[in-house]
Amino acid sequence: MVRAGRQLITGLGVLLLSAVLAVGCFAMDDFPDEVEIDSLANLYDGVVFDHAMHVDMTENCADCHHHTTGTGVVDEYCAKCHDGAEDGDTVACQDCHSANPVSPENFHSTPEAYSYHDDKPNLKAAYHLNCVGCHQDVGGPTGCEDCHAKTDAGEKYYHSGEYAPKQDPHQAAHH
Amino acid sequence: MSKISRRKFLAGSVAGGAAVMMTPAKKALAAGSFEGFPDGMGVLVDFTRCVGCRTCEAACNKEQNLPAPAKPFDDYSVFDEIHHGQPRRPTSKAYTVVNRYETKEEGPVFRKIQCNHCNEPACLTSCFVNAYTKTPEGAVIYNSKVCVGCRNCMIACPFHIPGYTYESVINPVIKKCIFCYDTRLKEGRPPACVESCPQQVMTFGKRAELMNIAHERMRKNPEKYVDHIYGEKEVGGTGWFYISGVPFEELGFDTHLPKEPIINNVKDFLAVVPMVLAIWPALFTGFHLLATKGKSHGHGDDHSHGEEGH
Structure with missing residues (x-):
């Protein structure tokens, strides 16, 4: 016993x-191997982001995550305060970047004078500026539909696909 | 007509003329110092972010209930279109267009074009039926009910923005971007194009505040931007203004526009018109009278001259 x-x-x-x-x-x-980015999906479907592949490609989490993962920041401007010693409580884009494009907090992190976190891109822009900016530099895909398929609402919005204008040579000649 | 009454008449004319001259001069001074409504909204456009997806064009088309486009909004062959030797420009059927420019340093750079919502709009000052209004929110709107279709504003606009409904035979009118005033700006919401942009090329806010943000972006990244904010000073300042990574002339901007509002070109002249109308008749009447007055003595002179000749 x-x-x-x-x-x-x-x-x-x-x-x-x-x-x-x-x-x-x-x-x-x-970190998750895959992240489904679809909170703003409307005209386009969400993106299933291959996080594992991007982790393999980059040397530093901070390439995308600023200072929030505890690795040294890439941007000299941010490095003035964030020396990499601190982990953020949150690392997801949407925890800091507002989905509301005109949220006052995008402008001012504090109501006083201009401070470092002012002029923060909204969530949609944070995704796109981060992804497209890097993709342009490294030759990754940059076309809209290279990453996400257009929805039916999107085709209607862009007058494309099923909703494309009928080819009218007379109209096309004019503008 | 007695000599006294003539003198009184001349004095009165000059005084009246001076009074007329003073009034518009004061007004001109006040108008020249107008720098937009203090809480007027604006949009900061950052061309370093634009990827030419044309989503803003689609958003504008939907918001303003514009006719279906000739080509889908995801058809990028429009960037190669040349009309009358020029790339696309806004029309009565598309209040905003995105064009692509090949630049020396950055390769292709995209530029969105729409009404710049000037602080002192030339379209407004050129319109003789007062169809245009600059609202305190910052939009330059127009009343197509009073528009007579004279197209003065199309000639006055330094940015070639107003479009014309040439296809309307009965009642052709001007059409242009109105900052989504009716449906959005009035309620404090950003225009449809701004909200639709996936790259936040456009930032919406109070013009004065956005100007600070523009300066900050350039200060933080001096190597990324050319040292100029197009629209900060041009034609007296515009509600929509631009920062870029390449010189503005490479993006088809007119970089020779004056810093003063367009109206200043003619304001001095217009101030002179009442003066000319009021003073010149009196002045030249005076000259004439003086000249004819001399004539009565002139006979004596002629005689004396004649006598000398003898």
Whole structure:
């Protein structure tokens, strides 16, 4: 009984230790392999973002995540305050970038004079400026439909696909 | 006519003329210092962000219930279109267009064109039926009910913005971007194009505040931008203004526009018109009278001259 009890405790201990180790290891690569970016989907479908692939491609999480992942920031301007020692409480884009394009907080992080987090892009722009900006530099896809398919609402909006204007040579000649 | 009454008449004319001259001069001074409504809204356009997706064009078409386009809004062959030697420009059927410009340093750069909503709009000052209004919110709107279709504003606009419904035979009118005034700006919401932009090329806010943001962006990234905010000073300042990574002339901007509002070109002249009308008749009547007055003595002179000749 005693022996069995000791074995059980040892077993539990080992289990606990390995669990702690596992969590510790996991914390270092605590990122999702895929992120579905679809909170703003309307004219286009959401994007299933291959996060794992992008992690392999970049050397520094800060290339996309500023300082919030605890790695040194790339932007010299941000580095004046954020030296990389601090993890952010949140790392998702939408935790800082407002989905509302005219939210006053995009303009002013504090109501006083101009401060460093003013002029913050809205969420849609944060995604696109981040992705497209880098894709242009490294030769990644930059066309709208290279990343997300147009929805029916989108085709209607752009007068494309099913809703494309009938080819009228007379109208096309004029403007 | 006695000499006294003539003198009184001349004095009165000069005084009246001076009074007329003073009044418009004062007005001209006041108008020249107008820098837009203090809380007027504007849009900061950052061309370093634009990728030419034309979503803003589609948004404008939908918001303003404009006719269906000749080509889909995701058809990028429009960037190669040349009409009368010029790239596309806004028309009565499309209040905004995006064009592509090949630049030396940055390759293709895209530029959105629409009404700039000037602080002192030339279209407004050129309109003799007062169809145009600059609203305190910052929009330059117009009343097509009173528009007589004279097209003065099309000639006056330094940016060639107002479009004309040439296709309307009975009652052709002017049409242009109105900052989505009726449906959005009036309620404090941004225009449809601004809201639709995936890259936030356009930032909507109080013009004065946006100007600070523009200066800050340039200060933080001096190597990214050319040191000029197009529309900060041009033609007296515009509600929509631009920052760019390439010189503005490479994007088809007219960089030779005056810093003063267009109306200043003619304001001095217009101030002179009442003066000319009031003073010149009196002045030249005076000259004439003086000249004819001399004539009565002139006979004596002629005689004396004649006598000398003898």
